[in-house]
Amino acid sequence: MQSANHYDLIIVGAGPAGISTALHLAQIAPHLISRTLILEKARHPRPKLCAGGVLPDAEVILRRLGLDITEAAHTDVDWVHFDFNGQGMQMRAEKTGTFALRTVRRHEFDAWLAAKARQRGFLIQENTVVKRVTVSGSGVRLETDKGEYRAKVVVGADGSNSIVRQAIVTHEDLHVARVLEVVTGPLPKKSPHKEMDSYFDFVVIPQGIAGYAWDFAAVEKGKPVRVRGVYDSNIHSGKSKVPLREALAGEFRRHGLDLEDYKLEGFPIRWFDAKGTFAAPRVLLAGDAIGADAIFGEGISAALGYGGFTARAIQDAFARKDFSFGGYKRSILRSEMGKALSLRTWIARVLYAIPWPAFHAFLWRRMGWFIEWFVRAFVIGWAQRQEKHNA
Numbered sequence: 258m259q260s261a262n263h264y265d266l267i268i269v270g271a272g273p274a275g276i277s278t279a280l281h282l283a284q285i286a287p288h289l290i291s292r293t294l295i296l297e298k299a300r301h302p303r304p305k306l307c308a309g310g311v312l313p314d315a316e317v318i319l320r321r322l323g324l325d326i327t328e329a330a331h332t333d334v335d336w337v338h339f340d341f342n343g344q345g346m347q348m349r350a351e352k353t354g355t356f357a358l359r360t361v362r363r364h365e366f367d368a369w370l371a372a373k374a375r376q377r378g379f380l381i382q383e384n385t386v387v388k389r390v391t392v393s394g395s396g397v398r399l400e401t402d403k404g405e406y407r408a409k410v411v412v413g414a415d416g417s418n419s420i421v422r423q424a425i426v427t428h429e430d431l432h433v434a435r436v437l438e439v440v441t442g443p444l445p446k447k448s449p450h451k452e453m454d455s456y457f458d459f460v461v462i463p464q465g466i467a468g469y470a471w472d473f474a475a476v477e478k479g480k481p482v483r484v485r486g487v488y489d490s491n492i493h494s495g496k497s498k499v500p501l502r503e504a505l506a507g508e509f510r511r512h513g514l515d516l517e518d519y520k521l522e523g524f525p526i527r528w529f530d531a532k533g534t535f536a537a538p539r540v541l542l543a544g545d546a547i548g549a550d551a552i553f554g555e556g557i558s559a560a561l562g563y564g565g566f567t568a569r570a571i572q573d574a575f576a577r578k579d580f581s582f583g584g585y586k587r588s589i590l591r592s593e594m595g596k597a598l599s600l601r602t603w604i605a606r607v608l609y610a611i612p613w614p615a616f617h618a619f620l621w622r623r624m625g626w627f628i629e630w631f632v633r634a635f636v637i638g639w640a641q642r643q644e645k646h647n648a
């Protein structure tokens with residue numbers, strides 16, 4: 258039993274990374290369930306700005322955890338298009354598959370995941386904001402708006418603005434993408450897009466934006482919607498010539514919409530940097546607190562993936578009574594997920610450094626066969642490769 262407010266493990270954040278850590282722990286170290294507390298500042302179903310594109314890698318991890326994503330509300334996206342100014346290539350995640358990816362609305366998906374952790378016996382204390390984290394040789398002190406908590410180990414799964422990360426990293430270069438998102442009704446008649454397809458358009462790169470505009474098919478409250486937005490990885494910071502809002506307004510005009518008619522929201526995404534901090538003695542980071550994919554800001558599958566590494570590091574630390582977590586970063590970097598994330602950061606640096614429209618038109622319209630092969634071999638499918646490797 259725990260004494261009041263003292264736990265062996267506190268996970269800060271009940272998003273995909275925090276819940277995946279808990280669900281993996283339930284599989285490999287169930288004795289830790291009653292000694293763990295999950296602190297969450299909001300209350301599920303809580304709002305989370307996200308386009309909700311879930312790649313098959315996420316589904317592989319969910320299956321490993323005994324979960325079936327089709328239980329949660331979702332949309333099967335037919336094809337994913339990668340365009341430059343409206344023309345390019347299209348892909349399905351698996352060649353023989355009948356859909357490209359699924360989209361979820363995050364408040365529903367995350368609440369579904371959190372319910373699974375509760376069913377396995379975890380205590381999630383919601384409406385509790387962690388305000389300050391102090392790490393010492395004997396443990397970690399968390400000051401919250403509901404009082405003070407102590408733990409032997411803390412997992413910072415508290416997203417891109419992680420307060421746990423701030424406690425262990427005092428200075429670092431900016432690795433944060435700027436993202437704007439809007440939810441609109443179904444496609445207007447004049448739109449060239451297809452109802453069940455999702456689109457990335459790299460037309461914004463020549464405008465100095467290191468990213469793309471997107472338009473995803475999704476369902477909210479049983480009704481079809483489009484989740485649209487613009488992503489700027491900011492990987493070559495300071496290059497942007499056009500404000501993000503203006504770039505998105507241009508995309509909206511191209512599709513017969515007026516951005517002024519919709520509610521625009523923004524949120525940062527920390528992207529993966531292999532040179533960054535992943536852990537410190539008594540503290541592990543997971544999910545966006547380490548970093549998402551830099552090309553697209555795709556972070557749901559990685560957040561679920563980090564949970565496996567975090568849980569194994571915790572199990573090992575309690576077994577050996579060594580809370581230094583010296584091998585945690587290495588275990589991630591050497592994994593298929595770590596290799597894919599490192600590669601994606603490298604690709605983002607190169608791809609978003611090239612401003613010429615002719616290059617991007619050629620790449621997405623003529624080189625589709627090569628991109629598809631490369632993406633399947635190295636960029637996606639890491640969870641399956643990892644499973645084969647472990648078998």
Ligand SMILES: Cc1cc2nc3c(=O)[nH]c(=O)nc-3n(C[C@H](O)[C@H](O)[C@H](O)COP(=O)(O)OP(=O)(O)OC[C@H]3O[C@@H](n4cnc5c(N)ncnc54)[C@H](O)[C@@H]3O)c2cc1C
Pocket residue numbers: 269270271272273274275296297298299305306307308309310311312385386387388414415416417419420436437438486523524525526543544545546549554555556557558560
């Ligand atoms: C606009 C936008 C679009 C995106 N689209 C996609 C997409 O289509 N596909 C994709 O894969 N990824 C997408 N992402 C990225 C994806 O949302 C993240 O990678 C993913 O949510 C990371 O999960 P996480 O658990 O690490 O963090 P989060 O999902 O951010 O969860 C962190 C949790 O911690 C809680 N928390 C934060 N601070 C505190 C605190 N101080 N105290 C207590 N609790 C705290 C939060 O309330 C939250 O519940 C998008 C992101 C944005 C911003």
